[in-house]
Amino acid sequence: MDASLEIRPAAAADAEAVAALLTDFNGEPVDGPTAARRLAALQGIETVLLALRDGAAVGLCSLRVVPFLSADHPYAEVTELYVAPEHRRQGIARRLMREAEALARAQGAPSVYLLTGFQNETAQAFYRSIGYGDYALAMRRRLI
Numbered sequence: 001m002d003a004s005l006e007i008r009p010a011a012a013a014d015a016e017a018v019a020a021l022l023t024d025f026n027g028e029p030v031d032g033p034t035a036a037r038r039l040a041a042l043q044g045i046e047t048v049l050l051a052l053r054d055g056a057a058v059g060l061c062s063l064r065v066v067p068f069l070s071a072d073h074p075y076a077e078v079t080e081l082y083v084a085p086e087h088r089r090q091g092i093a094r095r096l097m098r099e100a101e102a103l104a105r106a107q108g109a110p111s112v113y114l115l116t117g118f119q120n121e122t123a124q125a126f127y128r129s130i131g132y133g134d135y136a137l138a139m140r141r142r143l144i
């Protein structure tokens, strides 16, 4: 266990750190107030887990747990996962996912779902290495 690594839910005070990670992840600038607004909107629906190494945010994972018409148990989905490049291959994403799974399980979700890109072979290799497998074909229609 890496004692310098802390995993905890992001709070409003982490908005700047979350903004920096989202900016790096998506390549589009996200500022602190925007991240703060999104974090507030996610309350009760989605938990953003932050990975901190020696106090600095180096990764995040967002877990959505929502009610499900088809069953009495909730539906759990990881909607974002990112680790800063210089901190990769050190088990940080694995730790984030295990924490997210524990949160989902604690809320009664029997499975965790996620989407990843057909081209994102790194993410696919990562998810397979921690036990995820192909489940469905994701489809979308752009509305705007």
Ligand SMILES: CC(C)(COP(=O)(O)OP(=O)(O)OC[C@H]1O[C@@H](n2cnc3c(N)ncnc32)[C@H](O)[C@@H]1OP(=O)(O)O)[C@@H](O)C(=O)NCCC(=O)NCCS
Pocket: 025, 080, 081, 082, 083, 084, 087, 088, 089, 090, 091, 092, 093, 094, 095, 115, 116, 117, 120, 122, 123, 125, 126, 127, 129
């Ligand atoms: C995918 C990502 C989150 C993995 O983060 P990470 O902290 O480096 O992953 P871990 O160190 O926990 O890796 C655990 C295992 O996953 C597999 N894995 C991780 N990265 C891999 C890679 N580039 N190639 C092959 N296997 C890989 C390995 O089995 C690894 O174990 P090992 O290092 O002992 O061999 C990270 O590469 C990332 O942030 N990528 C950009 C964002 C992204 O694509 N997110 C997913 C969106 S759906």
